[in-house]
Amino acid sequence: xxxxxxxxxxxxxxxxxxxxxxxxxxxxxxxxxxxxxxxxxxxxxxxxxxxxxxxxxxxxxxxxxxxxxxxxxxxxxxxxxxxxxxxxxxxxxxxxxxxxxxxxxxxxxxxxxxxxxxxxxxxxxxxxxxxxxxxxxxxxxxxxxxxxxxxxxxxxxxxxxxxxxxxxxxxxxxxxxxxxxxxxxxxxxxxxxxxxxxxxxxxxxxxxxxxxxxxxxxxxxxxxxxxxxxxxxxxxxxxxxxxxxxxxxxxxxxxxxxxxxxxxxxxxxxxxxxxxxxxxxxxxxxxxxxxxxxxxxxxxxxxxxxxxxxxxxxxxxxxxxxxxxxxxxxxxxxxxxxxxxxxxx
Amino acid sequence: xxxxxxxxxxxxxxxxxxxxxxxxxxxxxxxxxxxxxxxxxxxxxxxxxxxxxxxxxxxxxxxxxxxxxxxxxxxxxxxxxxxxxxxxxxxxxxxxxxxxxxxxxxxxxxxxxxxxxxxxxxxxxxxxxxxxxxxxxxxxxxxxxxxxxxxxxxxxxxxxxxxxxxxxxxxxxxxxxxxxxxxxxxxxxxxxxxxxxxxxxxxxxxxxxxxxxxxxxxxxxxxxxxxxxxxxxxxxxxxxxxxxxxxxxxxxxxxxxxxxxxxxxxxxxxxxxxxxxxxxxxxxxxxxxxxxxxxxxxxxxxxxxxxxxxxxxxxxxxxxxxxxxxxxxxxxxxxxxxxxx
Numbered sequence: 001x002x003x004x005x006x007x008x009x010x011x012x013x014x015x016x017x018x019x020x021x022x023x024x025x026x027x028x029x030x031x032x033x034x035x036x037x038x039x040x041x042x043x044x045x046x047x048x049x050x051x052x053x054x055x056x057x058x059x060x061x062x063x064x065x066x067x068x069x070x071x072x073x074x075x076x077x078x079x080x081x082x083x084x085x086x087x088x089x090x091x092x093x094x095x096x097x098x099x100x101x102x103x104x105x106x107x108x109x110x111x112x113x114x115x116x117x118x119x120x121x122x123x124x125x126x127x128x129x130x131x132x133x134x135x136x137x138x139x140x141x142x143x144x145x146x147x148x149x150x151x152x153x154x155x156x157x158x159x160x161x162x163x164x165x166x167x168x169x170x171x172x173x174x175x176x177x178x179x180x181x182x183x184x185x186x187x188x189x190x191x192x193x194x195x196x197x198x199x200x201x202x203x204x205x206x207x208x209x210x211x212x213x214x215x216x217x218x219x220x221x222x223x224x225x226x227x228x229x230x231x232x233x234x235x236x237x238x239x240x241x242x243x244x245x246x247x248x249x250x251x252x253x254x255x256x257x258x259x260x261x262x263x264x265x266x267x268x269x270x271x272x273x274x275x276x277x278x279x280x281x282x283x284x285x286x287x288x289x290x291x292x293x294x295x296x297x298x299x300x301x302x303x304x305x306x307x308x309x310x311x312x313x314x315x316x317x318x319x320x321x322x323x324x325x326x327x328x329x330x331x332x333x334x335x336x337x338x339x340x341x342x343x344x345x
Numbered sequence: 346x347x348x349x350x351x352x353x354x355x356x357x358x359x360x361x362x363x364x365x366x367x368x369x370x371x372x373x374x375x376x377x378x379x380x381x382x383x384x385x386x387x388x389x390x391x392x393x394x395x396x397x398x399x400x401x402x403x404x405x406x407x408x409x410x411x412x413x414x415x416x417x418x419x420x421x422x423x424x425x426x427x428x429x430x431x432x433x434x435x436x437x438x439x440x441x442x443x444x445x446x447x448x449x450x451x452x453x454x455x456x457x458x459x460x461x462x463x464x465x466x467x468x469x470x471x472x473x474x475x476x477x478x479x480x481x482x483x484x485x486x487x488x489x490x491x492x493x494x495x496x497x498x499x500x501x502x503x504x505x506x507x508x509x510x511x512x513x514x515x516x517x518x519x520x521x522x523x524x525x526x527x528x529x530x531x532x533x534x535x536x537x538x539x540x541x542x543x544x545x546x547x548x549x550x551x552x553x554x555x556x557x558x559x560x561x562x563x564x565x566x567x568x569x570x571x572x573x574x575x576x577x578x579x580x581x582x583x584x585x586x587x588x589x590x591x592x593x594x595x596x597x598x599x600x601x602x603x604x605x606x607x608x609x610x611x612x613x614x615x616x617x618x619x620x621x622x623x624x625x626x627x628x629x630x631x632x633x634x635x636x637x638x639x640x641x642x643x644x645x646x647x648x649x650x651x652x653x654x655x656x657x658x659x660x661x662x663x664x665x666x667x668x669x670x671x672x673x674x675x676x677x678x679x680x681x682x683x684x685x686x
Contacts, residue, residue, distance in 0.1 A: 093504060097511075098507060151679075153503070154441070154678040155675050155679070157671075157674065158673075158675035159675060161667050161668075161671030161674065162671035163671075164667055165664045165668040165671065166664075168536045168663070168664050172536060172664075183518075184522070187522070262511060262515075310523075313518075314515050314516075314518050315515075316515075317515030318512050318519065320515075321507075321510070321511035324504065324508035325486070325509065328490050328491060328504055328505055
């Protein structure tokens with residue numbers, strides 16, 4: 001991969017990003033229109049433009065819009081974090097879900113809900129602490145250089161199991177009302193997300209995402225291996241922890257606002273890469289893909305069943321598991337252990 | 346395949362019978378502990394009275410009607426999980442295979458929750474068929490995705506397990522959320538516990554459990570042959586496809602029975618065969634035979650530990666095995682790399 005290809009912006013990625021953005025917008029409009037009080041897409045657009053009735057305006061801006069914007073931002077944050085994690089671990093499966101980060105955030109959140117009976121702000125802080133603690137623990141257990149490869153994944157599974165045990169224990173220790181609240185939070189849920197959830201998330205993404213984009217070039221160099229990256233002049237020992245921290249913070253911000261939404265960080269970067277057919281981190285296409293996936297999953301969860309609403313996390317877990325299975329099958333057919341390396345073109 | 350190797354220079358021929366004896370004694374001790382400990386504190390005399398001079402007093406009833414069935418259930422479920430784990434590790438030639446953490450028990454759980462929620466089945470005799478179907482489907486899925494024939498890397502199989510399990514857990518959660526009123530019941534059942542299970546569940550499950558145990562133990566010789574490689578196995582008159590299919594059938598029977606009785610319990614099948622292999626060597630017949638005895642020791646031990654740690658209430662055994670198993674998995678993985686995979 002030469003400097004020339006890196007600078008060239010091909011037609012294909014542009015088309016991919018464009019059509020994903022359009023898809024996301026269409027899903028956003030559909031999602032705003034869905035619910036007990038249904039609106040047609042035309043009504044939604046008119047209301048957003050400030051032309052609708054006062055009631056429509058209230059429903060859209062107070063309830064539906066913040067929720068769908070949270071979905072968009074969560075998708076972007078998780079997808080960016082996933083891209084960074086996959087590059088840093090040089091493993092397409094090195095996503096925060098699998099290395100136990102998501103479960104750790106859940107533990108942090110559940111502990112704050114159950115032990116301190118806390119509100120949304122404290123839960124977010126608890127999730128952040130839980131996620132960071134788990135990320136730290138897993139990387140410590142992996143040892144030096146352990147962040148690369150299979151070991152990280154398996155140790156993540158082990159640590160997750162311990163945390164899942166802890167979560168279940170906490171759930172059985174409390175009253176059913178608290179348990180129901182915690183379970184709803186633990187699956188990743190967008191129901192009832194308002195502006196007060198959106199604001200901290202929006203600030204976090206606005207601060208963190210641009211930094212990640214700024215490090216796109218070193219990230220691409222890191223993907224090709226440390227010796228090459230060092231040769232090109234990347235300060236590996238500074239950049240790697242920095243990017244790791246950014247990815248952790250993005251995941252934590254997303255988890256804090258909606259609970260753990262599984263598989264987006266894993267699937268979005270890879271789907272984006274498959275579509276653009278570009279090697280390298282594909283940051284922008286991944287981010288747009290993540291947004292599209294979360295909004296789609298949330299929309300699906302709201303529309304799938306008449307009687308009840310499925311949380312977004314349940315939809316992505318069920319679909320994401322299928323996607324991971326497919327990935328492994330494809331990897332096997334290609335004769336690759338694991339599922340192929342990112343950028344292995 | 347990487348396993349913990351036994352210390353060199355020790356003669357397994359004298360060691361193995363001793364291990365067998367030790368396992369039997371340990372099982373006896375832990376069974377007695379399981380009967381003696383509980384939320385009602387009973388003196389040893391009261392326990393012995395209930396066992397040998399039953400008169401129908403409150404203490405007698407506690408021991409006879411709750412602790413003894415619970416202990417028996419623990420023994421049966423432990424045996425099933427340990428055997429299933431040993432079989433999985435042998436068939437997939439994968440040291441970290443475990444029916445719980447590969448999502449097989451969750452497959453059975455999904456089928457059971459589905460039976461509860463969609464068909465209103467509540468009788469153990471009806472649930473068991475759903476459990477088997479779920480366990481078999483999950484086994485086949487994980488094996489097809491992550492293993493296939495011959496050796497697969499620990500990583501691939503684990504990931505296939507993660508994938509399958511994630512889907513199952515997602516579906517389970519969805520069904521819990523749809524049936525909010527059953528959450529209260531299911532949140533305990535889905536943790537995996539030996540407490541408050543219906544007594545007749547054990548009798549319903551027993552035939553399936555026995556069939557699985559017999560099938561598994563019969564496979565020891567063939568699995569030994571298979572361990573020597575596909576061609577050698579053929580030469581020795583073993584049909585690899587038949588052995589693997591029979592093994593997976595046994596895994597399905599054992600996991601289905603255990604999950605139907607206790608909910609999904611993970612990691613027992615990971616830890617026990619590892620320990621046994623480390624002590625008794627690679628002979629599959631001994632690994633299977635010893636796992637049958639050691640696994641219930643672990644499961645009952647965890648159950649007692651849960652009762653002690655969680656007092657005045659109790660910690661469900663599935664939680665204790667999760668925590669312990671997770672730690673063992675981390676330890677194994679760190680060791681795996683140290684040995685040099």
